[in-house]
Amino acid sequence: METPPPTPDAPDVLANTEIAVRVKDFSLWYGTFQALFAVDFNVKQGIITSLIGPSGCGKSTLLRSINRINDRLGYVRTEGVIEVLGKNVLDSDVALPQLRKQVGMVFQRPNPLPLSIRENILFSYTLHTPDARKRTKAEKDQIVEEALREVLLWDTVKDRLDHSATALSLEQQQKLCIARLLPVKPRVLLMDEPCSALDPEATAAVEELIWQLRGEYTILMVTHNMAQARRASDECAFMLMGKLVEHADTAEMFVTPRHKETADYIEGRYG
Amino acid sequence: MQGIMYLGGISAIIFIIGIFVFIAKEGLPFLFGAFDLKEFFTSPRWIPTSENNPTYGALALILGTASVTGMAMIVAIPFSLGAAIFIGEFATGKTRETLKILIELLAAIPSVVWGFIGLTIMNGLIIKLFNVPIGLNVLNAGIILGLMAAPIMTTIAEDSLKAVPDKYREAAEAMGATRWQTIRRVVLPAAKNGLVSAVLLGVGRGFGETMAVLMASGHSINIPHSVFDSVRALTATIAAELGETAVGSPHYGALFTLGILLFIITFLINLTADLVVRGIRKK
Structure with a gap:
């Protein structure tokens, strides 16, 4: 908790070239509608990669394929490979609970469970810890405190851990939704427009928090907000009409995009 | 037009007050006359037709109704919650629609038909299976009543499951919860x-049901000691005896007093159910 947040140009993070998520030739259909076309995309470990593109371009679909939460819809068909830490998550023998333990997700609208703050933090932990019942209250308190400290929420909520999480402000809810992923030590955090329901101040606070988690977790963030992608990510990928158009260092993409479509989009000609 | 709407709207209130006034008017002379509060609630001796010394102990009737309703809930709660969870959380498309229609059909079966099933099929079945002398008892009436109450309980339970926003399920599943864990730890x-x-309305249904209970319970005044004892319910007593009493007699008034008791019990149950639905009991 005492380690200072890594700075944007800390070499130890960016020097890491290991791939956390490898998407190979991945296509996806909703019923008969093809939403993704042969996407190839590598997400490097320990950095923040942002996914940008106009509405309906498939960026959320791609994100939601990585933890297979799209499976819930029941009419999704896929082709290709998505490897998370070396294992193809589309294989039929993949244990979804295991996968989702390693790949946490933060949603567009904060969605704390209608339980207390404490229960929200311990939810994932008890799911994935077989002997969770035997853990003492002190151990669980410790876990709750650590998770809340990590998202800078501890001081605000420490006196009302038994209050309902849904009564918190949106900013606090979203931070809680990040905090509840941390006790099971995920490797990858998927964030689907994590700030789009928040006001500018809350956005800044959550962005700062995400930046702090960088290094420890691999973060893939869908965003509608180009300014956010620019200031809060290391690498950036641009999608259009279900295809991945360009993937580069954020600084590079925003200054010298290689494709015309990318240039048009970041200059605001559409989207 | 608006006037008719208004009348329709307040008619429910007028009717309920009217019914209460009527029952109270008929029951009150007895309440202030031959009525003995202690006897009414503690004596099992319901002998209103005695020439010299009629007694009006409703304990056996109250326990009869309570035992049959209790048995019914033992049957109906697992059935209806199971059905609601299956329909609301697992079934999709055609299966789901078909099941919902079937359950609504089940709710539409007249109670006398249920009573008939209890009297004929269940009676023989219970005698054979448990080797008891009589099959018209708490078990029989409880099962019949449970099956009768289950559809409405299923419908209400399923509605309340459906009212749980899907984002909660999605959040839980995204954290790696299985379908069952999500249901058990979040949805329920x-x-x-x-x-x-839903359960309370089922209980209310159980207290109020008359015909099926009259036919399946054995209709004999008894404090039940096992599920194989015959009992008599409050409602069934009113239905069976009211036609044979002289209007205005103490017996007549006593039956209306039973009616007042039933009215108050079902009113309280429904009120509680309503308050619970509105979440007033939530802190």
């Missing part, structure tokens, strides 16, 4: 109020 707690009120 979130739907708790609706589920409790």
Whole structure:
């Protein structure tokens, strides 16, 4: 908790070239509608990669394929490979609970469970810890405190851990939704427009928090907000009409995009 | 047009007050006359037709109704919650629609038909299976009543499951919860109020049901000691005896007093169910 947040140009993070998520030739259909076309995309470990593109371009679909939460819809068909830490998550023998333990997700609208703050933090932990019942209250308190400290929420909520999480402000809810992923030590955090329901101040606070988690977790963030992608990510990928158009260092993409479509989009000609 | 709408709207209130006034008017002379509060609630001796010394102990009737309703809930709660969870959380498309229609059909079966099933099929079945002398008893009436109450309980329980926003399920599943874990740890707690009120309405149905209970319970005054004892319910007593009493007699008034008791019990149950649904009991 005492380690200072890594700075944007800390070499130890960016020097890491290991791939956390490898998407190979991945296509996806909703019923008969093809939403993704042969996407190839590598997400490097320990950095923040942002996914940008106009509405309906498939960026959320791609994100939601990585933890297979799209499976819930029941009419999704896929082709290709998505490897998370070396294992193809589309294989039929993949244990979804295991996968989702390693790949946490933060949603567009904060969605704390209608339980207390404490229960929200311990939810994932008890799911994935077989002997969770035997853990003492002190151990669980410790876990709750650590998770809340990590998202800078501890001081605000420490006196009302038994209050309902849904009564918190949106900013606090979203931070809680990040905090509840941390006790099971995920490797990858998927964030689907994590700030789009928040006001500018809350956005800044959550962005700062995400930046702090960088290094420890691999973060893939869908965003509608180009300014956010620019200031809060290391690498950036641009999608259009279900295809991945360009993937580069954020600084590079925003200054010298290689494709015309990318240039048009970041200059605001559409989207 | 608006006037008619208004009349329709307040008619429910007028009727309920009218019914209460009527029952009270008929029951009150007895309440202030031959009525003995202690005897009414503690004596099992319901002998209103005695020439010299009629007694009006309703204990056996109250226990009869309570035991049959209790048995009914033992049958109906697992059935209806199971059905609601299956329909609301697992079944999709055609299966789901078909099941919902079937359950509504089940709710539309007249109670006398249920009573008939209890009197003929269940009676023989219970005698054979448990080797008891009579099959018209708490078990029989309880099962019949449970099956009767289950459809409405299923419908209300399923509505309350459906009212749980899908984002909660998605959040839980994204954290790696299985379908069952999601239901047990997120959906059921979130739907708790609706589920409790579904059960309470089932209990209310049980207290109020007359014909099926009259036919399947054996209709004999008894304090039940096992599920194989015959009992008599409050409602069935009113239905069976009211036609044979002289208007205005103490017996007549006593039956209306039973009616007042039933009215108060079902009113309280429904009120509680309503309050629970509105979450007033939530802190």
